[in-house]
Amino acid sequence: MNRQLNILVDVQNKELTLRDAEDTERAKEFEALGFKMDPEKIRGEIAKLIEEVDPKHRGYYLRLKKKYSDPVVPVRDGHCTGCYANVPTSFTSVMNENKVQNCESCGRIIFQI
Amino acid sequence: MDIKDVLRLTSPALFIPELKATDKNGVLEEMVAVLLADRKLTNKDTVLTMLAHREEMGSTAVGPGVAFPHGRSLATEDLIIVVARSAAGVDFDSIDGEPTHLFFMLIAPPQDSGNQYIRSLAVLTEKLQNEGTRTALREAADYEAFSGALTEE
Numbered sequence A: 001m002n003r004q005l006n007i008l009v010d011v012q013n014k015e016l017t018l019r020d021a022e023d024t025e026r027a028k029e030f031e032a033l034g035f036k037m038d039p040e041k042i043r044g045e046i047a048k049l050i051e052e053v054d055p056k057h058r059g060y061y062l063r064l065k066k067k068y069s070d071p072v073v074p075v076r077d078g079h080c081t082g083c084y085a086n087v088p089t090s091f092t093s094v095m096n097e098n099k100v101q102n103c104e105s106c107g108r109i110i111f112q113i
Numbered sequence B: 001m002d003i004k005d006v007l008r009l010t011s012p013a014l015f016i017p018e019l020k021a022t023d024k025n026g027v028l029e030e031m032v033a034v035l036l037a038d039r040k041l042t043n044k045d046t047v048l049t050m051l052a053h054r055e056e057m058g059s060t061a062v063g064p065g066v067a068f069p070h071g072r073s074l075a076t077e078d079l080i081i082v083v084a085r086s087a088a089g090v091d092f093d094s095i096d097g098e099p100t101h102l103f104f105m106l107i108a109p110p111q112d113s114g115n116q117y118i119r120s121l122a123v124l125t126e127k128l129q130n131e132g133t134r135t136a137l138r139e140a141a142d143y144e145a146f147s148g149a150l151t152e153e
Ligand SMILES: [Zn+2]
Pocket: A080, A081, A082, A083, A084, A085, A103, A104, A105, A106, A107, A108
């Protein structure tokens, strides 16, 4: 996977952790088991990562984020897992170029897992 | 959810009886590698980054000699558990400063029905409180003996 896409996927994974950390009930459960939750730290890391995103993709990502809770999604069995539309087969062949691709149907940023 | 439900989330293919790794990052890499070998994943980097990030927030070596590296990832649709052991023990930044011998890695999907993820962590951390269980797990000859020791009352 290319560097730009890697950053965007990392951001989205951190958003998943942040969701748990910001859910007070759930965060308490994690803490009770001994696992620290630090939403402030996660927010800081997300902000830092977003600065590393090429400005031409950053604006697009931030707009997507306003629209969807899952702006970055994997492709599974040839489908975008955000909207289930088919993804053209040409998609995988350009994965390694420094390109960020989006689903033609819903616009979400897509990646191959 | 009980220990038998938790064991359904792993398999003999996801069990490393003796880790080669001798440091924290090495352990995470070796454990994620079995997911690739078992074709549960095709890209290990995003999962490794996620796990390393979770460790930075606070070590997951919370049990005596036991660590539970865990986190959610876009890379999986189902909760998956990888189990590993190290006879010599690995420095996992544990709370008590002691080496870690038993590892239960939980990779959770973005959303999980019925809180499977945290409930599995709860079941495992509780089970591993028992010293007899920990000893039996470290001494188990194979996966069958290992899962037997976990399910034993
Ligand atoms: Zn889509």
